[in-house]
Amino acid sequence: MTLNISSAFDGGNILVKDASDPSNVRLEIRKDNESDFYQWFYFRVTGERGQDIRLIIENAGGAAYPKGWDDYNAVVSYDLMEWKRVPTRYDGQALTIETTLSRDAVYLAYFAPYPSDRHAQLVAGAQSSGAAKVSILGQTLDGRDLDLITIGEPAEGKPTLWITARQHPGETMAEWWMEGFLERLLDLTDEMAMKLREQAVLYVVPNMNPDGSARGHLRTNAAGVNLNREWQSPSMEKSPEVFLVLEEMKKNGVDFALDVHGDEAIPYNFIAGTEGIPSWTDKQAALLNGFSHAYVASSGGEFQTKYGYPKNKPGQANLTICNNAVAEKFDCLAMTLEMPFKDNAELPDERFGWSPPRSKRLGANVIDAILTVLPDLR
Template sequence: MKISTRFDGGSVIVKDLSNPADIRLALRPDNAADFAQWFYFRLQGAAYQNCVMHFDNAAEAAYPEGWEDYQACASYDRRNWFRVPTAYENGVLTINHTPLSNSIYYAYFEPYSSEQHLNLLGEAQGSGLCQIDDLGSTVEGRDINLLTIGNQVESDLKVWMIARQHPGETMAEWFIEGLLARLLDPQDPTARALLDRATFYIVPNMNPDGSALGNLRTNAAGANLNREWAAPSREKSPEVFAVREKMQETGVDLFLDIHGDETIPFVFAAGTEGIPAYNERIAALEQQFKIALEAASPDFQDEYGYPKDEPGQADMRLATNWVGQQFGCLAYTLEMPFKDNHNLPDDDFGWNGQRSLRLGEAMLSAIWQVSGSLR
């Protein structure tokens, strides 16, 4: 048997591989930080053997409560992913699975590779409706790319969307793929109507370094990008620095920051209740937006989520809070589950890339519904 991780996003520590019924593994922390939860590895040579894989340090994960009711993801071809039996007991996460081929991949969530990211950019540009700009370079020299879709005229609404500040939250880029597919479809009436009214600025992957390195939450310098917005630096958080500069150049009328949540098994949104600039207008817009998204997708709900910040108590290092304060606009963090969505459970696949993609498609309908009220 062999376990390997020398591929894009790969991450695990192998402690003992001598017995397929008692494989001992450990979660590997981010390359320059202590966050550990993401894993992605290839197991070879174990076809038709019952493999019991124990993560001995699961209790030391960034979000150990995330293991409750969690099922790991597996794939033979890295295109079709399914859930496999997983249990968390006495601080140890255990995957119990009999692979039907000699090569199989296991991951915390369905990955979205750097190659897929580049293909996404290429397909978007190939539509003839999208302009790709380079905003700068990451700590390790990867590109920070911005997709601009629309007429780019002064009167247009400015809709900004970013994804994967936390690189292990791959569902965020699946979401962007779905949204782009619909937005760039010339036969889609909602997309056409929106592009007559708005210009979209989309960063599909805010953290290319962390994505390639197999990190959960940080970039190559160990920075949690969603705690850098109040004072980003070119050295530690060039990704946020570059995107923030471009936002100040264009302005923002609607901002969506796309994420995944390890512990809450629902799709939900978090607003800007705690920022100083929060007012009745923004509160009404938030309510309008949530109603519109609930109508567009039964996967979204507003009963479960994060506690709302008290007035004036918002953490201004977070993207949604900083943007909402800076531009006085509707700003939301959208969260999708690593587990299943308890509103519409799926035993075979749980929450996955395709469901994230469909939510991205549905988001356009919600944006259309609120677009007339954003200014």
């Protein structure tokens, strides 16, 4: 039986070259609009229960991070709730995914998607908790709302915390992390969360790039702009998402910034600091060290400090990147958190790999780590 393949839905991305032979389905990943970046895929295959299928993504070798395909397994779901890993092979050029349809229709993706309607639910749930204020920073180029969730009452001497996620829309684990973080932060029975809500003001942007998310992009917004290279001089024409957040940061200040991402290649959870900024201080170094160690302790071994990006040499930081720009401008602790697309190699899980539940747990566990450094932020 011939397969039907579609991606005309929120976050969908695939180009079908030839689906006439279920054992040799030829596919390509579509590039982000007005950009050469691509790696995110998400599509639905409809066939017949029991059918073996072999899907070949022929342009995988030209993706943004080909190293991301080594030891990588794609995820599939039949119920759009649980996403399991399936055997996936990379030969240096094409990515081959093989599976048997255990139901008639299956969804396949690069990582468990975080759809726009789930984002809407996340924001609606936050305001329903009674512990958060929802507002809109402005509109994106496609006319979507850029949502801001504010927790805690501003007061003299209280530290101001910014938590942002998903500048790179294909890094959906970042919004799964946000969901876990917000669920715990807004849990009225959690003592640590209560402490944080009382002692700080938190500005949370759960999705920095709603257009790219809906369009099924890997890395850019509607105009093909990589938002995490826009922090030096963002504009309303090209990067309103960054422009609007930065304006709000200038209004309210920043004492702590955590920008949440996923890394295609490295199979660990890690933080990139801002050691290379011109104004790097011993205080920033001590805060980064304190936070990192507290996160190792609170995350049950999921977060670690051994593996990650090489540190920037003094003065060599790229100031167009969010964490560097914010640390330099506001003289604060600013960090990029990276989670794996593959798995945490220190705690491997063959069935699910790195997953939404693990991302959510890591998001919830950050609260203890933030509380550890909170008294020293100002």
